[in-house]
Amino acid sequence: MSSLPVRLVEPVIDDRIFVTQPHLAPLAEFLPYLEKIWSSKVLTNGGPFHQQLEQALCEYLGVEHLALFTNGTLALVTALQAHRITGEVITTPYSFVATAHSLLWNGIKPVFVDVDPDTLNLDPEKIEAAITPQTTAILPVHCYGRPCNLDAIQKIADNYNLKVIYDAAHAFGVKTDVGSVLAHGDLSVLSFHATKVFNTFEGGAVVCPDAKTKQRIDHLKNFGFVDEVTVVAPGINGKMSEINAAFGMLQLKHIDEALERRAAIDATYRRLLADVKGVRCISALEGPSGYVANHAYFPILLSDEYPVERDTLFNLMREHNIFARRYFYPLISDFPMYRGLPSAQSSNLPVAADAARRVLCLPIYPALADHDIERIVDLVAHPLGGAH
Numbered sequence: 001m002s003s004l005p006v007r008l009v010e011p012v013i014d015d016r017i018f019v020t021q022p023h024l025a026p027l028a029e030f031l032p033y034l035e036k037i038w039s040s041k042v043l044t045n046g047g048p049f050h051q052q053l054e055q056a057l058c059e060y061l062g063v064e065h066l067a068l069f070t071n072g073t074l075a076l077v078t079a080l081q082a083h084r085i086t087g088e089v090i091t092t093p094y095s096f097v098a099t100a101h102s103l104l105w106n107g108i109k110p111v112f113v114d115v116d117p118d119t120l121n122l123d124p125e126k127i128e129a130a131i132t133p134q135t136t137a138i139l140p141v142h143c144y145g146r147p148c149n150l151d152a153i154q155k156i157a158d159n160y161n162l163k164v165i166y167d168a169a170h171a172f173g174v175k176t177d178v179g180s181v182l183a184h185g186d187l188s189v190l191s192f193h194a195t196k197v198f199n200t201f202e203g204g205a206v207v208c209p210d211a212k213t214k215q216r217i218d219h220l221k222n223f224g225f226v227d228e229v230t231v232v233a234p235g236i237n238g239k240m241s242e243i244n245a246a247f248g249m250l251q252l253k254h255i256d257e258a259l260e261r262r263a264a265i266d267a268t269y270r271r272l273l274a275d276v277k278g279v280r281c282i283s284a285l286e287g288p289s290g291y292v293a294n295h296a297y298f299p300i301l302l303s304d305e306y307p308v309e310r311d312t313l314f315n316l317m318r319e320h321n322i323f324a325r326r327y328f329y330p331l332i333s334d335f336p337m338y339r340g341l342p343s344a345q346s347s348n349l350p351v352a353a354d355a356a357r358r359v360l361c362l363p364i365y366p367a368l369a370d371h372d373i374e375r376i377v378d379l380v381a382h383p384l385g386g387a388h
């Protein structure tokens with residue numbers, strides 16, 4: 001008779017801390033939304049939750065029109081199509097790769113321009129030199145949610161007759177004294193991915209200045225259908241489902257408490273890191289006048305004064321189960337599909353290249369406990385060990 005090996009069931013102890021953790025409304029609160037979907041049988045194609053969420057987000061964000069999408073990447077691809085952008089587009093190498101991929105998906109050539117050392121956003125002073133007769137648009141990113149230099153970018157765009165499509169994936173709820181940062185440029189694109197400040201599991205949106213543009217975008221995200229028998233463009237399927245939209249309606253009820261907690265965590269990090277030599281908190285509170293931040297990320301930049309390299313700290317934190325992230329390393333311009341471009345050479349992008357090897361995004365999300373923040377700061381402050 002064979003005897004089964006005795007197995008001790010280990011309790012699952014997972015004390016890993018990731019760069020982010022989705023903020024989820026209580027599950028029980030979601031059930032009534034699901035019941036409505038189950039009874040209506042409307043699952044997608046612009047159903048009632050889709051319409052409600054578009055309206056509710058316009059009100060919450062302080063914008064006029066918004067078209068929901070299945071994710072931020074398809075929203076970016078479609079935003080470029082909506083304005084028939086072709087040729088060359090000026091963009092930043094210091095972003096998530098989806099920014100530039102949206103150009104390649106449209107057969108557009110990205111032209112990388114360096115970033116500003118303070119904000120790590122596209123440096124307006126370097127844009128003009130990159131404009132050629134083929135340039136049709138600028139695709140800046142509000143990196144970490146910090147607003148780009150909106151006026152300077154618009155001025156260049158006006159002078160050269162270029163469109164401005166903002167990748168505002170990080171900028172949910174960000175404001176300046178002239179209102180929502182999303183109301184600038186020709187279009188702004190949001191992401192509602194699980195890792196974002198406001199999430200619908202997957203999701204995204206294009207913020208549009210007028211109803212006509214929104215209508216074009218609505219057609220483009222639904223195969224180009226205008227009615228049952230009319231297709232006006234080779235559109236894609238970019239529609240958000242009713243489950244995601246319903247979840248968004250619920251998430252919106254809890255967004256303010258999530259943003260408050262993020263602000264408190266940001267303040268704690270700043271206070272505890274204030275005297276640590278060589279550490280600069282770069283999501284600086286001082287932004288344009290009237291800046292309301294969303295604390296989407298907590299990036300720190302390690303100067304030469306810091307005792308170890310960024311990657312040493314990154315690995316040390318991992319050994320302690322803290323999974324900070326090197327957003328944005330590698331630069332987009334270093335990925336194989338981009339690095340052959342003349343503008344991708346690191347000599348053209350010294351500020352971005354330097355930031356990519358110095359920045360570490362520390363964990364920030366509403367459920368992050370104060371004692372964990374202290375643990376994280378302790379590692380950042382004492383990467384070589386020593387008195388704590």
Ligand code: T4K
Pocket residue numbers: 018019020021022071072073074095096098099141167169170190191192193194195203204323325327
């Ligand atoms: N433009 C910009 C500027 C963007 O940053 C992004 C997306 C886009 C455009 C495109 O928008 P979407 O098409 O994604 O809507 C993450 C996200 O996947 C990506 O959405 C985001 N930017 C980027 C900055 O970060 P990864 O590769 O770092 O994701 P991942 O899976 O490693 O997640 C990070 C951590 O978050 C995990 O270690 C654990 C936690 N997590 C993640 C997921 C997905 C969870 O706790 N639960 C989850 O479901 O890219």
